[in-house]
Amino acid sequence: MIVTLAKRLRILRRQKGLTQQALCNELGLNRSTYAKYETGENHPEVETLVRLADYFGVSVDYLLGRSSSPDGRQDVDLPNEQLEFVRFIASHIDEAFFEEFDGSEEEMKEALMENLMFGWEQIKKYMERRRKGRGES
Template identity: 40%
Template sequence: MKSLRSKKKLTQSELAKILGVARTTYAMYEQGQREPDYETLQKIADYFEVTVDYLLGREEKKTPSWSDEDEFDKWVNDPEVYKFYKEFNDSPEERRQALLAVWEILKKQK
């Protein structure tokens, strides 16, 4: 958890506030002196966009959908992908559904 927090450049106090726990409680999580309850564990996983299994050390990958972190970084930082995301996100629901339907058609083509 410490490495995930450090990557986001957060202090223990900042993350504790986000999670709704005391800083000392969060510090104990990092030190292995205390275990978060299920709800807090889920909040941590959601915040860092990892699986609960990853946090528990039961799987090596942070997320099941990206096997190569460099590939993900390249994709997420692509200006065209950002442009598409922005336009999609700002579109009305009806247009979003139409775009998703087109995407499904394109996925079936080889």
């Protein structure tokens, strides 16, 4: 759980273009304590976890890795084979995509993750349009 939390906090912060210090200033957190959240050395108290989720506009379940969807929804409308693929990727992201990057720059890994997240957002938008077209909510 901590590894997923650490990765997601780092990715979300960088997506907002913030340094750790800038984020901590906005939320009133100690930077060295927050840095340990992003490295997985420590984890936030429940109240801080909720504040971080609210700030980033995601669910606590997403931060903790209990959901692959930032809003925490689990009702993915995908065929079983595609759903199995999504679950595999979510649980094996490092092994599946980063193995060939061993020893390379961390930025390379982050760039790939950002591209994957962009693709995921596009898929979610498509699925939402499809649901609306069928009259589902």
